[in-house]
Structure formats: C-alpha cells, structure tokens
Amino acid sequence: MAFSDIVSMLWGGTGETLWMVLASTAIGYLGGLPLGVLLTITDTDGISAHPVLYKILDLIVNITRSIPFLILLILIQPFTKLVVGKSYGTTATIVPLTVAAIPFIARMVESSLKEVDKGVIEAARSMGSGKMAVILKVLIPEARISLLVGVTIALGTILGYSAMSGVVGGGGLGDIAIRYGYYRYETEIMIITVVVLVILMQLFQWAGNLLAKKLDRRRG
Numbered sequence: 001m002a003f004s005d006i007v008s009m010l011w012g013g014t015g016e017t018l019w020m021v022l023a024s025t026a027i028g029y030l031g032g033l034p035l036g037v038l039l040t041i042t043d044t045d046g047i048s049a050h051p052v053l054y055k056i057l058d059l060i061v062n063i064t065r066s067i068p069f070l071i072l073l074i075l076i077q078p079f080t081k082l083v084v085g086k087s088y089g090t091t092a093t094i095v096p097l098t099v100a101a102i103p104f105i106a107r108m109v110e111s112s113l114k115e116v117d118k119g120v121i122e123a124a125r126s127m128g129s130g131k132m133a134v135i136l137k138v139l140i141p142e143a144r145i146s147l148l149v150g151v152t153i154a155l156g157t158i159l160g161y162s163a164m165s166g167v168v169g170g171g172g173l174g175d176i177a178i179r180y181g182y183y184r185y186e187t188e189i190m191i192i193t194v195v196v197l198v199i200l201m202q203l204f205q206w207a208g209n210l211l212a213k214k215l216d217r218r219r220g
Contacts, residue, residue: 016090017172028101036109064103090171112146152208
C-alpha cells in the first residue's frame with residue numbers, strides 16, 4: 001500500500017474515531033449527568049433520600065457496567081439497527097458506545113458530587129435553597145473540577161471502547177488496526193494506529209488538565 005494511501009486511510013479513520021468518541025460522550029453526559037445527580041441525591045445521606053429508588057438505580061448501573069463492551073456491542077445489535085437502520089459502521093457504533101458510557105459517566109458524576117463538603121450543602125439549605133437550587137448552585141459548581149476530570153476519563157475510556165468496536169466493523173482506527181494490522185499482517189499499520197490512539201488520549205488528557213487548571217480558582 002502506498003504511503004499516501006496509508007495517510008489518507010489513517011486520516012479518515014482518525015476523523016471517524018473522533019466522531020464516535022465525541023458524539024457518544026456528549027450523548028452519554030445527557031443521560032449520565034442527570035442519572036449521577038439522581039444517584040447522589042437519593043442515597044441515604046442525600047438531599048432527597050430514597051433508599052429504594054437508589055438501590056434500583058444502583059443495581060441497573062452496576063449490571064450495565066459489568067457487561068464487557070464487546071459483548072454489549074453484540075447484544076444490543078437489534079436495538080442499534082432499530083435506531084440507525086444498521087448494526088455496523090461508524091454512526092451505528094455510537095449507539096453501543098453511548099449505552100456503555102451512560103452508567104460509567106453516572107458513577108463518576110456520583111463520585112464527584114459526593115466529594116462536595118456536606119457543610120456547604122447544609123448551609124445552602126439552611127438559607128432556604130430548594131433541592132434544585134442546591135443541585136445547580138452548590139453541588140455541580142463545587143464539584144466542577146472533579147466533573148471536568150471525569151470528562152477526560154470518560155473520553156479516554158470511550159476511545160478505548162471505540163477501538164474495540166473494530167472487531168465487528170465499527171469503523172475508525174480500531175477497524176483499520178483489525179482489518180490491516182491483524183488480518184493482513186501489516187504490522188506497521190497496527191503500530192501507527194496504536195500511536196495515533198495514544199496521541200489522541202494524550203490530547204484529551206492535556207485539554208482536560210488545562211481546562212481544570214483554568215477553572216480551579218485555588219490555582220489563581
């Protein structure tokens with residue numbers, strides 16, 4: 001394969017990977033953030049304690065997170081086909097990536113929000129703040145640095161999942177690595193795709209750390 005063809009293929013694969021990762025992370029946060037908030041406030045020491053609801057949500061999150069991504073990818077193929085019209089390809093892979101991302105993100109959000117000082121929450125409530133005000137004006141703002149770090153972790157994890165999807169024709173760099181690096185024994189392409197994935201991971205980490213430093217007033 002000519003060098004120009006390899007570059008073109010890797011460029012396209014990188015674009016597909018970024019599309020899958022960024023889209024599924026964004027959609028994942030639309031579901032994972034509110035779910036994480038709900039887990040936090042319904043826990044026994046939450047501002048709206050509801051042990052039964054918490055246990056149900058906790059069980060759902062734990063079960064979903066315990067399913068290996070490759071198995072989940074295959075398991076929900078009928079649902080994926082129902083949503084996007086097919087069960088393979090770049091856009092189709094966003095569906096299982098999102099399903100895997102939501103419980104993962106929810107758990108990270110819960111962990112971040114539970115780090116907020118209980119005294120700050122009680123102070124806000126004693127001043128007459130309602131539950132929604134506490135969530136929007138205390139919990140999330142106070143946990144913003146931890147939440148942002150969580151975004152970086154989520155991006156890295158979903159990037160890894162997207163590479164796994166190449167096994168079933170999911171598109172992106174993982175698909176290139178499997179089709180050319182594994183099936184055709186073109187080791188150099190496998191190595192290059194790994195290098196590109198590592199670079200993407202480092203870029204996500206760098207961007208996340210940079211934003212965290214800018215948002216952290218304590219570093220001012």
